[in-house]
Amino acid sequence: MDITVIAETTGDGLHPVTAQLVGAASSIGGTSTVLCPGGVGAAEAASIAGVTKVISVKGDCFSSFDGGAWAEALNSVAGGDVIMAAASPSGREIAATMAAMREIPIVQDATALGPGISVTRPIYSGKAIETSTISTPCVITLRANAFDAAGGGGNADVSTVNRSADVAVAVREAIAKASERLDVAEADIIISGGRGMGDPANFSHLNEVADIIGAAVGASRAAVDTWDEIPHSMQVGQTGKTVTPRLYIAVGISGAIQHLAGMRTSKYIVAINKDPDAPIFGVADYGIVATWEEALPALKAELRKL
Numbered sequence: 636m637d638i639t640v641i642a643e644t645t646g647d648g649l650h651p652v653t654a655q656l657v658g659a660a661s662s663i664g665g666t667s668t669v670l671c672p673g674g675v676g677a678a679e680a681a682s683i684a685g686v687t688k689v690i691s692v693k694g695d696c697f698s699s700f701d702g703g704a705w706a707e708a709l710n711s712v713a714g715g716d717v718i719m720a721a722a723s724p725s726g727r728e729i730a731a732t733m734a735a736m737r738e739i740p741i742v743q744d745a746t747a748l749g750p751g752i753s754v755t756r757p758i759y760s761g762k763a764i765e766t767s768t769i770s771t772p773c774v775i776t777l778r779a780n781a782f783d784a785a786g787g788g789g790n791a792d793v794s795t796v797n798r799s800a801d802v803a804v805a806v807r808e809a810i811a812k813a814s815e816r817l818d819v820a821e822a823d824i825i826i827s828g829g830r831g832m833g834d835p836a837n838f839s840h841l842n843e844v845a846d847i848i849g850a851a852v853g854a855s856r857a858a859v860d861t862w863d864e865i866p867h868s869m870q871v872g873q874t875g876k877t878v879t880p881r882l883y884i885a886v887g888i889s890g891a892i893q894h895l896a897g898m899r900t901s902k903y904i905v906a907i908n909k910d911p912d913a914p915i916f917g918v919a920d921y922g923i924v925a926t927w928e929e930a931l932p933a934l935k936a937e938l939r940k941l
């Protein structure tokens with residue numbers, strides 16, 4: 636069972652209840668993906684045993700608490716069968732908003748979980764205890780200190796999705812992270828465009844970026860099949876070329892399994908896509924949720940400064 640845990644943060648780190656949420660998820664046989672609002676505590680979350688993936692969710696909205704805005708940003712990234720959050724005031728608000736957005740059931744303030752999924756919680760101000768069974772997909776908030784915390788020693792992958800309205804900030808962060816990891820001496824870089832580029836003429840924007848950073852330009856099969864101007868020699872994927880560059884930038888590419896087959900072993904993947912649910916974000920180390928019309932000018936401007 637895939638469980639998405641919304642990390643409870645304290646401003647500059649994780650609240651201890653986050654490890655308890657992961658422990659509770661493991662107790663019902665779940666594997667946890669932890670979402671860190673604002674990117675807070677991502678490294679800490681990656682070290683919790685039982686966490687398979689951490690997604691650092693960045694965005695302007697995380698500068699101060701706004702349950703609706705946080706829920707919207709987190710909802711676009713959350714997947715899986717169950718979403719778990721702490722039964723704190725902020726956790727409850729985010730959880731309830733996400734359940735409403737998805738039109739799925741929610742149980743607040745659970746104190747025990749069992750297979751099935753059975754959920755136990757106090758009702759009538761603690762005068763009675765209710766145990767009910769909830770179907771998936773669902774949202775559950777858990778009371779702090781009611782569950783054993785998962786231990787340390789984990790080593791989960793951390794990826795980042797940036798939902799900033801200010802795309803330039805997201806681009807700067809992506810470049811900073813990519814440059815941290817790339818050895819310039821052997822920088823083999825590919826920037827690829829998909830059908831989301833809208834018109835073959837728009838590949839000129841990819842060519843401009845490629846000229847600045849010495850990259851090759853690739854394409855998805857949909858782009859190659861749709862437009863005669865984009866040659867098949869550019870196609871990356873199962874029936875195209877298999878590439879393993881140190882940096883792969885996917886622009887307007889959904890991330891179909893056949894495309895991923897050709898590029899998922901790239902050392903560092905940056906994705907630009909207007910759809911927060913695009914599968915490409917599942918393999919991206921850094922995702923920018925924006926149109927290429929917004930993101931590429933910012934990318935060009937930042938790269939020219941380097």
Ligand SMILES: Cc1cc2nc3c(=O)[nH]c(=O)nc-3n(C[C@H](O)[C@H](O)[C@H](O)COP(=O)(O)OP(=O)(O)OC[C@H]3O[C@@H](n4cnc5c(N)ncnc54)[C@H](O)[C@@H]3O)c2cc1C
Nearest residue numbers: 829830831855856857872873874875887889894909926927
């Ligand atoms: C046997 C077989 C082999 C295949 N081999 C390959 C292969 O080798 N390589 C390959 O790529 N595919 C291959 N495919 C096709 C694959 O299944 C997909 O259809 C293809 O990868 C989709 O390409 P795409 O992501 O460019 O297009 P789409 O699926 O149409 O996605 C376009 C994306 O662009 C985004 N977008 C739209 N407008 C904008 C904008 N303004 N700014 C930012 N984002 C925007 C959308 O949100 C969407 O995610 C194969 C399929 C089969 C059946």
